[in-house]
Amino acid sequence: MSILNIFNQVEISHYIYLSTVLFAIGLFGVLFRRNAIILLMCIELMLNAVNLLFTAFSSYMGDADGQIFVFFIMVVAAAEAAVGLAILVLVYRNTRKTDVSFLDQLKG
């Protein structure tokens, strides 16, 4: 039995549940953690859950579009992480903290 068959024996719904759970872990991480680096990791987790789901759908439907989409998501996530870390360095230079709790200067 080839490795591909093993993958196909797992139902698509399992991939959907797995991705949704991974996505939810990332989402709650973004909502409840205070360290900016951890926030970045949680956002990556959300994007990777989506990548997994795209690949699973693509493989089940025999359509390449979803897999191509994954490449675009990876490229954009890398660009986003680069800009995000640059912003974080900027913030660190001014506050000496990577904690996002300083984000309360602006209030109405």
Added chain:
Amino acid sequence: MIALFVTFFSAVVLLFLGLNKKESNYSIFAAISLFVSAGLSWACSANLISFGLLESWVPANMMSFGKEQHLFSALLAFIVGLIILMFRKNEFVGNDQLGLMMFSLCGAYMMVSYQHLVMLFLGIEVLSIPLFVLAGASKTNLASNEASLKYFLMGAFSTGIFLLGTAFIYGGTGSLELEMMGIKPSFMHAMQGMPLPVLINAGIVLMSVGLLFKVAAAPFHFWAPDVYEGSPNRTTLFMATVVKIAAFVAFYRFLNTFAGIADAWKGWISILGAMTILWGNLAALNQSSVKRTLAFSSIAHAGYLVMFLLMADGTNTWILWFYGLAYALASVLVFSIANQLSVSTGKNDFSAFNGLAKRSPFVGVALVIGVLSMAGIPVSAGFNAKFYLFSFAWQHMPWLVGLGLLGSAISVGYYFKFFKHAFMQESEDASPVLDRGLLLLLSALILLLGAMPWAVLNGIF
């Protein structure tokens, strides 16, 4: 397509012109290239010229270049050109930042002309990533840092939600192309008794939430006042006009695909629209900072535009175009005056406006025209825009239009603060230095669009 081409290459040229020079400012060059992009786009929409060869490079299932797309591209390029001209003497204007602003505009072009969700996703990201940097352009200012980090976190977070929705829609409909996506759910809806798959419903909700984050509609607007307040004024203006218009066009095109199953999304989107109108207007009432007031007013305007999404039938795009133009002209006018006043007086609250009418009557009159247009008082572009929007939406959802009228009435309360300070208070501050030619041009355009909108609309559509 031609607008994308011209804007992109002039941005690259700008970056090279600014190489090895610390103080470089080619704002005029940037503005001219943007006006050329706008002009060429408009000429394409009127079939005066065509760039078929250029457009054939892009597969037709990725991006489409119809009349509507050309007109929205022209509008966006025109607005960015105006913003760059208005703020050309401001600090933090280097070639790198002009370049970033123009790259961001390229993303906005992609968002108005996408045919494939990959292009929509790339458009949103190309629009957002330069803006994360521009929001933090004032490097040593903690407020700007905070705005940048907040905008980045919210942008990345909403992208994640948007992408999960895209994946669900891909799984549910089997396609990422805009034209193919809507067929399956509409067909299933037409067959009685066949419920929509959970995947499609969840996908529409999640993608809409991602886009609602971008347009700053309640309850996904919480980041907007802080980010708008902390960013440099030029970036704030860019976010409040270009990002909002491009995201609304993208949102409209997306929902239009699912017009066949409108029952699935009309209900909750109209409730969010009502919330946005009320929240934006009520919260703006008790703000002391000018920029925060304008931020909440832009949230309220997003609420009015939600009405437009609900009557998506593919024929009324001129309403969105006209509303975008009227709103952007008024915003550029009011923001640039507020910016100059806060620079010359060093204050960020309404007291910066004290005695403006006496200090410099010309700027006072321009402010009146801009604010009246934002509030939607007759003989201004804003009134006509609101009038068209509300009268077309009336057939679809009268209750939401009623709320919109109530919101407009509330909005007079905070727009009046500008007049109260400009006309009824005294001040010893120096008069602001503003480009009178541009103020005159903007005021004249607002009055022209207010007095005879059909002269303009018939010429364009």
